[in-house]
Amino acid sequence: MKQPINIFWFRRDLRLDDNVGFYEALNGNLPVLPIFIFDSDILQKLPKTDARVTFIYQTLQKLRSTLQNKHSSSIGLYYGKPLDIHKQLVDSYDINTVYTNHDYEPYATKRDTEIGHFLSQNAIPFQTYKDQVIFEKDEIVKKDGTPYMVYTPYMKLWKQTFRSQKLKIFDTANHLNNLINQVDLPDLNLSDIGFETSDQKVASYTVTPSLIQHYESTRNFPAKDTTSRLGPHLRFGTVSIRKIVNKSIAENNEIFWQELIWREFFTQILWHFPHTETKSFKPQYDRIEWRNNEIEFKAWCNGETGYPLVDAGMRQLNETGFMHNRVRMLVGSFLCKHLLIDWRWGESYFAEKLHDYDMASNVGNWQWVAGSGVDASPYFRIFNPMTQIEKFDKQLNYIKTWAPDFQELTYPRPIVEHKFARERALQVYKEALN
Incomplete structure (x- = not known):
């Protein structure tokens, strides 16, 4: 006979302490099998050296090592579609309850609805928590x-x-003796999920x-x-x-x-408002006639606009997976207002590059700079990329670090003249919104 167990599904909560869903699972009356699923639907859209995948993988290996060494347990790692993995788990174990923490993104809510329905068909409760x-x-x-x-x-x-x-702080770490007593749970290498170790490192926090x-x-x-x-x-x-x-x-x-x-x-x-993932919160902003010039977009992506603070920000992003928040506002405004390129293009590029990419914040901030979101910057607020230097990088230290060629003859000429771009943006926005 199979041993009855509970499952805890790690997702956006890769830690052993103060983890609400994990705490609730461990305080049940059955041993807990912790799992993580590398979702093939998500991973197939990412670069094969994505630093975030490396970070997740290495974090999970550290957690596995802690559990193996101190608690004679581990975390089962799986790769595939989450619904398929849950079907495998139901076949392999006598599952009493599946526990996890809430995820609020549109894809996640749809996924969890499907899995909750499947589990209920098998008389297995799906318990989720705010964490x-x-x-x-x-x-x-x-x-x-x-x-x-x-x-x-x-x-x-x-x-x-x-x-x-x-x-309330949840003392999850004090209940780890309730984990399943098995150290050889399924493991994966990065290559098993089609990825390589990234050269970029996710920075420690301070x-x-x-x-x-x-x-x-x-x-x-x-x-x-x-x-x-x-x-x-x-x-x-x-x-x-x-x-x-x-x-x-x-x-x-x-x-x-x-x-x-x-x-x-x-x-x-x-x-x-899950539609804001792809549509403007203020629907009239979807009437804007974006220029969407692919050559100019590539210059923006590469940090070759001829505006040093914009270029420094984009080069920092490309090299490190991070960009300072003040500069994020400037490069976003420059893309939408100076180049009249759809905010969704910029949002998608940030989604690929940012180590801290979070859909809610990224969409919210991109719609803020475009003027199309909740509590957004008014459309006529257009950052001047030169006066921003005077305000926030007067000694040019940031620019010298990330765009050191800014004074060289080979440095690109400005992709567009500021005054012209500002007036053009105001005209295009007015036409769409009136």
């Missing part, structure tokens, strides 16, 4: 129950609600008291590089959002805290 955010779905909404579409009132109610509750305390005064200057690099770690759950929020509160920095709330604002927007 990657403090507040989700309809937890922070207007009095009439509709979602906030402006950040500031959302943020104020978020803080008010947070202060009225006690934040949330020292000093960084948080000085965040407001330093965050807009890309040469200082004083951002936390938390993005990929929040995206893949190698760090707990609850612990990070507690740190920001302990250091009493409202601005750092509010950046974390922006992440939740965009998450609930995508959940309430």
Whole structure:
């Protein structure tokens, strides 16, 4: 007879402690089999040296090693379509319950609905939990129950609600003795899933008291590089959002805290309005007649626009998988306004390159710079790529690091003249919106 077990499915929560779904699974009355599925539908769209896949794989191997050495257990690694893998698991084990944490992206909600339906047909409950955010779905909404579409009132109610509750930290790590007693669970190599080890490394995060305390005064200057690099770690759950929020509160920095709330604002927007993955939140913006010049788009991608701060940002992205947030706003505005290239082209390029790519934040921020999203920058706000240097990289330190050829004769001439591009963008936007 097969041994009855529960399953915990790791996804965007690659850590052993303060993991809500994992905690709930371990506190059930059966041994827990932890699994991770490398989703073939997702992976087939990625470059074969994608740094994020390497990061996920290496993180999982570290978790497996910890469980093998300290708890005589492991994590089963699988590759394929998640529904097919669950069918295999149902055939192989006597499964009582499958546990996991919520994922709010459109693909994920569709996937989970299908898997939940399959499991229910086999009389297996599918239990999911809130883990990657403090507040989700309809937890922070207007009095009439509709979602906030402006950040500031959302943020104020978020803080008010947070202060009225006690934040629980889940001591998952203290219950790991409830794992299945088996160290030889299925394993994979990167080559088994069609990937190679990336030359790029996902940076470690920094949330020292000093960084948080000085965040407001330093965050807009890309040469200082004083951002936390938390993005990929929040995206893949190698760090707990609850612990990070507690740190920001302990250091009493409202601005750092509010950046974390922006992440939740965009998450609930995508959940309430899943069509914004591919369509403008403000439908009239889909009437814009984008130029979509492929040669100019390639120049933008390669950091060859002739505007040094734009080019420095794109080269930093291409080389490292990271771009400073202040520069992200500039390169996004430049693509949409100066070149009149559809924000979806830029969003797709960032999705391929950014280590911290998160659909909700990426779509939300791209629609912000294009003017088409919730609480967006007005369409007539067009960053001047030269005066931005004066404001944020006056000593040219960032530019010298990432576009050191900017003063050489071989450096590209500006792809478009700023004043002309600004007036052209205003005209095209007005025609679409009137």
